[in-house]
Amino acid sequence: MYAFTYHRPATARQAASLLAKKEDAKLLAGGHTLLPTMKQRLASPGALVDLSSCADLKGITRKGRNLVIGAMTTHAEVAASPEVQEAIPALAYLASHIGDPHVRHRGTIGGSVANNDPAADYPAALLALGATVVTNKRKLAAEEFFSGLYETALDEGEIIVKVSFPATSKAGYAKFRNPASRYALVGVFVAKRGSEIAVAITGAGEGGVFRWPEAEAALKARFAGKSLDGLKHTAKGINGDIHADAEYRAHLIGVMAKQAVAQATGKA
Amino acid sequence: MANLSMTVNGKSVTATVDPRTLLVQFLRENLRLTGTHVGCDTSQCGACVVHLDGKAVKACTTLALSCEGASVTTIEGLANGGTLHPMQEAFREHHGLQCGFCTPGMIMSAVDIVNRRGNSLDEKTIREDLDGNICRCTGYHNIVKAVAAGAEAMGKGAAPVRQAAE
Numbered sequence: 001m002y003a004f005t006y007h008r009p010a011t012a013r014q015a016a017s018l019l020a021k022k023e024d025a026k027l028l029a030g031g032h033t034l035l036p037t038m039k040q041r042l043a044s045p046g047a048l049v050d051l052s053s054c055a056d057l058k059g060i061t062r063k064g065r066n067l068v069i070g071a072m073t074t075h076a077e078v079a080a081s082p083e084v085q086e087a088i089p090a091l092a093y094l095a096s097h098i099g100d101p102h103v104r105h106r107g108t109i110g111g112s113v114a115n116n117d118p119a120a121d122y123p124a125a126l127l128a129l130g131a132t133v134v135t136n137k138r139k140l141a142a143e144e145f146f147s148g149l150y151e152t153a154l155d156e157g158e159i160i161v162k163v164s165f166p167a168t169s170k171a172g173y174a175k176f177r178n179p180a181s182r183y184a185l186v187g188v189f190v191a192k193r194g195s196e197i198a199v200a201i202t203g204a205g206e207g208g209v210f211r212w213p214e215a216e217a218a219l220k221a222r223f224a225g226k227s228l229d230g231l232k233h234t235a236k237g238i239n240g241d242i243h244a245d246a247e248y249r250a251h252l253i254g255v256m257a258k259q260a261v262a263q264a265t266g267k268a
Numbered sequence: 269m270a271n272l273s274m275t276v277n278g279k280s281v282t283a284t285v286d287p288r289t290l291l292v293q294f295l296r297e298n299l300r301l302t303g304t305h306v307g308c309d310t311s312q313c314g315a316c317v318v319h320l321d322g323k324a325v326k327a328c329t330t331l332a333l334s335c336e337g338a339s340v341t342t343i344e345g346l347a348n349g350g351t352l353h354p355m356q357e358a359f360r361e362h363h364g365l366q367c368g369f370c371t372p373g374m375i376m377s378a379v380d381i382v383n384r385r386g387n388s389l390d391e392k393t394i395r396e397d398l399d400g401n402i403c404r405c406t407g408y409h410n411i412v413k414a415v416a417a418g419a420e421a422m423g424k425g426a427a428p429v430r431q432a433a434e
C-alpha cells in the first residue's frame with residue numbers, strides 16, 4: 001500500500017466535510033474491495049475516511065411499505081434481520097450468500113452499491129426491487145444510479161446514506177457463483193410488485209447489472225417458472241472470461257431466472 | 269503515524285502505528301502474537317481470522333486503526349492458562365489438522381459458528397460456514413468432525429480433558 005492519512009468521523013456530515021477538505025480522499029466502508037485494491041497498488045488514495053463510526057449510517061428500519069437499510073449495515077446484519085426477513089425475504093437470502101461469513105461481517109450494502117462491481121449481488125436486488133439510493137445530497141432511483149461497469153451516478157463528495165426498498169415477499173434470487181471468488185458468474189433477481197415484474201441480472205453484463213425485458217413480459221402473462229420455458233437470453237453483450245464464456249453465461253441466465261422465480265413463488 | 273488503543277485478549281494495548289498497518293500485522297509484528305497467520309493476504313484463505321468485537325473477521329483485510337477502541341480475540345486468547353479451549357481440544361482429539369497452518373483461523377471461525385448457530389451443528393452447516401477457510405492438507409473431513417464435537421463440548425461447558433503443554 002502507498003501511504004495515506006486516516007480519518008474516522010462520527011457522522012455522515014463530518015465525513016462529507018473531510019471528503020471535501022482532504023486531497024484525493026476516498027471513503028472506507030467494509031474495506032473488502034478497497035483494501036485489497038490498495039494492497040495491489042491499483043488504488044492509492046491520499047486519505048481514507050473510515051465510515052465505521054458513523055452511527056447515522058447504520059441500522060434497518062421499516063417505514064410503512066418501505067424497508068430502509070443504512071449504508072454501513074453489514075451483509076451479516078441484513079441476512080440476520082427479522083425486519084428484512086419479513087419485508088423482503090429474498091434480500092435476506094441474497095445477503096446471506098455474499099462472500100463468506102467473515103466477509104459478511106465487514107462488507108456493507110453501501111460499499112457494495114457504490115463500487116458497482118459487475119459481479120456483485122446487491123445491484124441486481126436494487127434494480128429488480130426498484131430501490132432508491134438516498135445520498136447526503138439527493139435521492140436516486142436504482143436504474144439511474146447504476147450507470148456502467150464500476151460506474152454510478154454518485155458525484156465527487158457524495159455519500160450514500162441509506163437504501164430504501166419497497167417491501168415485497170414475491171421476490172427471489174438465484175446465483176451461480178464462482179467457487180473461488182464467491183462472486184456471481186450469473187445472478188438473477190426476480191421481483192413482483194403488484195402487476196410490475198422485474199428481472200435483473202448481475203455477473204453477466206458487459207456493462208454491469210441489467211434487466212431482461214423478454215422474461216419480464218413472459219412472467220407478466222403468468223408469474224411461474226414455466227412461463228420462461230424455451231426463452232433464451234442472447235449471448236450478445238454478455239461477458240466472457242476464463243471462468244465462463246458468453247454462451248455459457250447466457251444459458252445460465254435462463255437457468256438462474258427459473259430458480260429465482262421458483263423461490264419467489266415458494267416452489268424452490 | 270497515528271495513535272491506536274484496543275483490547276487484545278482481555279488486555280488493553282496502545283501503540284503508534286503507520287495508518288497502513290493491517291490488523292494482522294499489528295497483532296503479529298507489534299504484539300508478537302504470531303498464532304494469527306497470513307496465508308494469502310488477499311481475503312481468501314481465512315488463516316488470519318480473529319474475532320473483532322465478537323465477530324469473525326479477516327485480519328488481513330482490516331486496518332488496525334479501524335479497530336480503535338475495539339476488543340480483539342486471537343487464537344492465543346482462547347485457552348484458559350494451560351487448559352485448551354474445547355474447540356482446540358476437539359481439533360486435537362479428531363486430528364483436525366496436519367501442518368497446522370490453517371488451524372488458528374479454522375478454530376476462530378468454528379467458535380464464531382457456534383456463537384451464531386449454537387451447539388448442535390450438522391455437517392452441511394459446518395461446511396457452508398467454513399466457506400472462508402481454506403486447508404491445503406486435511407481434505408476437511410476431520411475438521412468438520414472436530415467442529416461438530418467442539419461445538420457440542422462448548423455447550424456442555426466441558427472441562428477440557430488434557431493439558432496444553434502435555
Ligand code: FES
Nearest residue numbers: 307308309314328
Ligand atoms: S491471510 Fe487473510 S484471508 Fe488469507
Ligand code: FES
Nearest residue numbers: 366368403404405
Ligand atoms: S492443516 Fe495444513 S493447511 Fe490445514
